[in-house]
Amino acid sequence: MYIIKHGEEMTNILLLAFVLRFFLMIADLEHWFPILNSGADTEMFDMIARRNLSLAEPTHKSGYPGFLTFIYSISGSSRLFAQYINILFGIGILLILIKVFRLLDIPLKRQKQVLYLVAFMPNIVIFSSILLREAWVEFFVAASALQFIIWYQTGKQSNMATCILFVLAASYMHAGTIGLLGGYITGFLAYDPRKKTVQFTPKTISSIVLLGIFFLLFSENSAMFLGKFQSFDPDSPEAFLRYANKAGVGNSGYLTWLPPISNPIVGLLVAPLRMFYFLFAPLPTEWHRVSDIIGFAIDGSIYMWMCWFIMKSHATEENFYLKRFLIATFLSAAFIFSYGTSNAGTAFRHRTKLMPTIAMAYAISHIRTNEKED
Structure with a gap:
């Protein structure tokens, strides 16, 4: 009922x-x-x-x-x-x-x-x-995005707090989802729901920069990247780099051809490539068997199509900034997941956790002014 x-x-x-x-x-x-x-x-x-x-x-x-x-x-x-x-x-x-x-x-x-x-x-x-645990994580991710959208429309501080609490609930089940806060907090700092505008004042910019620095330092020196992925707990930045250089598991491993990551700067430079493979693997460059082709056809290609449409389409004026904050949200989480994932099978599981935010950004991308009355 x-x-x-x-x-x-x-x-x-x-x-x-x-x-x-x-x-x-x-x-x-x-x-x-x-x-x-x-x-x-x-x-x-x-x-x-x-x-x-x-x-x-x-x-x-x-x-x-x-x-x-x-x-x-x-x-x-x-x-x-x-x-x-x-x-x-x-x-x-x-x-x-x-x-x-x-x-x-x-x-x-x-x-x-x-x-x-x-x-x-x-x-x-x-x-x-x-x-x-995937359904639990996905539910809290979806609930956090709902609270963020309500905050975006109303500006109520209670929705901001609830959004953060839901992210923490999701990260309790899987630490990688803490990355969602990257997009949400950027929205909380930069967007004014009363004026419906983004205001990048010096204070806002400095807050976002400091947040980014803290985010990277925290990621590099804690188990946030990897603690829930492979039961690996890095006790130093060097340990993290050694893990990041490990080949994928079995025939489903990807990016095994990447040269070793020598320092965190190089790690950041290759991050877009790792994120790309995380979101869409198994890509043709890593197909080893028929199951890889099927996996791409029923999963990776769908994420690729959705992300391509999100990036190429323009949201209506009232949702212009909302769409960008949602994109920042799932990409900041994908950044963390990409360094804790080295094979397509694991990527399948972890990227489903981001599907609610991707689906919302995808839906917003389909809105056209002349469809409002449909």
Whole structure:
């Protein structure tokens, strides 16, 4: 009933998305057929949560294992219940997108187009059906973007604070999403919702520069880049550089031909290339097998098409700055993820976390003045 009440014209899309996710959840639990990305991390999370329950002092009390342990403790170790929560988060993302579409007065035809895309992209469907943390992260990322958009329209400080809290909630599950704050804080510092203008005063510019310096220093000297990616905790900038120079995993590794990164400056110079591969891999230069071509066709090419359209299209006047802040948001997060990711399989998982912000920027890019009445 909640879906029908809030989905309205989108009800069929939402119901089909729910049924598809529910079917995959049952198929995964009953082992009807192999499901991509299920079987490694999913079983590790399940094992840790069950082991935590048997210990007087749990060994993994934070992040997704901590939440999964709590869910198991109140549900009798029901994996079905835990995966069903993922489905609810997955549908929640779609409901947030609908809310955003209506706040921005996006034409119904465009709303349906973007919702179909996000609702049925194979990896997004899978990640909200199996025992992974991706759906949790995506939900909080979507919720943070919703709060940012409301702040952009109203200027309410409460929405600014809630936006930041949702980013912190997402980063609790996966530290790479802390990069979203790069775009959001730039918006908070530069945009005046009352005047509907960006004001780059000396104070604003100096604040953004200081933020950028702090962001890079913090990234280089903490586990923010890599702590949640490969269980790697760099204890020095040199350790980070050694990690960044490692080849990708197996046949799905990419950019293995890059020369070693000799210092952080060189690392920044190659960052755009790493971000490009992170967002769109497996690219033709890294195709080793048929599965790489299929992966690009059903995932990488979709991100490439969306980002290309975002960059080439012009937003309407009222959404001009909003679109740019959203672009800055997912690119600043992509910067962090690109240095914690060296293979296409991992890139598939991590970039889905950015899809809500990409989808919102993509929807804004489709608005045309003459479509307002459609």
